Amino acid sequence: MSIDPSLIRILTVDDHPLLRKGIAALVNTEDDMKLVAEASSGEEAIEKFRACRPDVTLMDIQLPGLNGIESLSQIQREFPDAKVIVLTTYSGDIQVVRAIKAGARGYLLKRQVHRELLETIRAVHAGQRRIPQEIAVELVDHPRDDLTPREIDVLRLIAGGNANKEIADLLSIGEASVKSYVANILSKLDAKDRAHAVTIGLKRGIIEL
Amino acid sequence: MSIDPSLIRILTVDDHPLLRKGIAALVNTEDDMKLVAEASSGEEAIEKFRACRPDVTLMDIQLPGLNGIESLSQIQREFPDAKVIVLTTYSGDIQVVRAIKAGARGYLLKRQVHRELLETIRAVHAGQRRIPQEIAVELVDHPRDDLTPREIDVLRLIAGGNANKEIADLLSIGEASVKSYVANILSKLDAKDRAHAVTIGLKRGIIEL
DNA sequence: CTTCGCCCCCTCCATTTGGGGGATCTATAG
DNA sequence: CTATAGATCCCCCAAATGGAGGGGGCGAAG
Incomplete structure (x- = not known):
């Protein structure tokens, strides 16, 4: 043996x-x-x-x-x-x-x-x-910052078709905060809008279907 | 043999x-x-x-x-x-x-x-x-109409982060047409917004990453 | 201690979306 | 022929978005 x-x-x-x-x-x-x-x-x-x-x-x-x-x-x-x-x-x-x-x-x-x-x-x-x-x-190409956990939460909710206000309620934060997260997400992912952010997030494996 | x-x-x-x-x-x-x-x-x-x-x-x-x-x-x-x-x-x-x-x-x-x-x-x-x-x-659950070819084109461009006007230019049609396609897509997919439509489209295999 | 990143909140505002309508035109199927 | 479905365009309008600023607290790392 x-x-x-x-x-x-x-x-x-x-x-x-x-x-x-x-x-x-x-x-x-x-x-x-x-x-x-x-x-x-x-x-x-x-x-x-x-x-x-x-x-x-x-x-x-x-x-x-x-x-x-x-x-x-x-x-x-x-x-x-x-x-x-x-x-x-x-x-x-x-x-x-x-x-x-x-x-x-x-x-x-x-x-x-x-x-x-x-x-x-x-x-x-x-x-x-x-x-x-x-x-x-x-x-x-993407030494880019990874999204923060909170940003990932937001991105996932975006993918679910939630409006900023809805995301705010779901996460119990203000809509203004959501807006700044969204802005960060778009900037970090180099996305043109939220739909694009969803595509990129899925492509990169940041969120799943 | x-x-x-x-x-x-x-x-x-x-x-x-x-x-x-x-x-x-x-x-x-x-x-x-x-x-x-x-x-x-x-x-x-x-x-x-x-x-x-x-x-x-x-x-x-x-x-x-x-x-x-x-x-x-x-x-x-x-x-x-x-x-x-x-x-x-x-x-x-x-x-x-x-x-x-x-x-x-x-x-x-x-x-x-x-x-x-x-x-x-x-x-x-x-x-x-x-x-x-x-x-x-x-x-x-989804006896829903399949998207028409044109609608799929539009959905794909939405996923790419294009605005309605950009989609219109890319497809050489008017923005108004794009808007009605988008409306149809949202309705057929039962999506809350374009980001949601992208998620659903990917999930159903209508578009690919 | 100080900096930095993350997280939260805010305002103002131009632009875009999305939800109602409806209207042609063409091609195809019944 | 007629109906149906798709592609194209139009108007109006409320709501959401995204881009630009700003501020503050808190914890970890330097």
Whole structure:
């Protein structure tokens, strides 16, 4: 029962069973990799990580519920040398910045993946970082301030079709405050109006549908 | 080289290679199914369909580029007895209605899929239809008119942060026309304002990010 | 301690939206 | 032919928006 030191033990985290199956199928055709666990939520990811101590973790950041980045940070806190590769569907995503800040070693778009996935797993396992150029550009293009929690609240309510006054009531603040939040949001997101802000917020993963 | 009549020959259409791999892995563990082709775009789907004449086609409707529903309709036109199951990520989706109108025999959310996928494949292959309740409810809740092409144009431009006057210029029509389109959009989508319309449009799959 | 960021509140005002109407014209379906 | 649906345009008007200022408190980080 000795452990082959060259065998890369992998944990996958994704809420789509089919995607996990796809990763499993891909990984298990490789001699030097082995899928040791799967998780479908942030909480489960943390549990499975504790239990298995995988060499490399492949993690979707847009998980149902609240976490994704959260569970990534927590894993990093507990296991500072955890090697996590983030998988995502969309590229233009502020989540990327957060993921990298939270300690992700690699970043991949679900779309490309084939060779890249295997290469990235091996590179990250070898201690390297793999952030695709496409994403690095994003980081330069949008060094923009992240929205504050309150601003995100407001943006979410905007997306829900609430007028400033309604937002004010819902948040128990004055309409004037809402207006200044909206102004900040538009400025930070470089949006032309609230509808545009919604589009950008969704694109960047600041809010969800 | 005789063809086993009980063997269900399957074509998968999805732009995510990993997802196709997942489906492949799942399908190939079943004795009565065989994956005979894969496509990653609408055009490719049509080609592959012509070439392979699969018994059942699993198709994602949110394909890159323009098609999805388009290629489904085209396949149905050419091969009226084609059995297509539509796969999608999100549920609240007007695409569903279109897909069903276009001749889809089954409808599945990527999320659930496991048993359901196999069951649905077999059911559809046997000539049945499989529209989950969850979706059927949508159809009742939103028997709403689909947006007209022009309205969709306008909605897309709204999402891009364009003011009515800008939309008018971009479409080379009068601002008054834009205003009436916007009014129609708000009414049809049951949206409170343009920002809300964007949210709903994205949720229903009328427009994309 | 002092600064800075976040959060809250305010006023004034031009511009834009959105909700009522209604009116042509064209193409297509019954 | 007639009805229907889509695309285009028009008016009026109340309400909301967004852009420009301003101020103040509070907590964390320097």
